[in-house]
Amino acid sequence: MQRILPYVSGVIASLILTCDVTPGLAIPLTPFRYELQAQRHCPGDAVVWLDLRKGIYYSKRQRWYGRGFNGNFVCREEARASGYRRSLLGLR
Numbered sequence: 001m002q003r004i005l006p007y008v009s010g011v012i013a014s015l016i017l018t019c020d021v022t023p024g025l026a027i028p029l030t031p032f033r034y035e036l037q038a039q040r041h042c043p044g045d046a047v048v049w050l051d052l053r054k055g056i057y058y059s060k061r062q063r064w065y066g067r068g069f070n071g072n073f074v075c076r077e078e079a080r081a082s083g084y085r086r087s088l089l090g091l092r
Contacts, residue, residue: 028078029050029074029078029079029082030074030075030078031050031052031072031073031074032072032073032074033072033073034073035047035066035073037073038073038074038075041075042075042077042078045075045076045077045078046059046060046075046076047060047073047074047075047076048060048065048073048074048075048076048079048086049064049065049066049067049068049071049072049073050071050072050073050074050079050084051064051068051070051071051087052070052071052072053070053071054070055083055084055085056084056085056086056087057074057076057079057084057085057086057087058086058087059076059086062087062089064087
């Protein structure tokens with residue numbers, strides 16, 4: 001076991017050095033208090049209600065859109081690019 005450990009750590013180190021790892025560019029998420037502000041920020045995109053505590057967003061036709069204390073209005077594409085997922089519940 002002790003003979004294998006240096007070999008494995010050397011392989012891992014060489015893999016880390018030879019892999020071309022580039023940092024991903026994240027799109028900044030711009031939260032807004034009011035829906036109209038978000039719509040002005042992204043006129044070509046849909047505005048969604050992002051629940052920051054749950055990490056999901058609701059579209060305008062869903063029950064929880066614009067409700068709750070832990071959320072903000074954001075552009076849908078910014079929310080998607082930031083890793084938030086859409087809610088499947090609450091459809092009318």
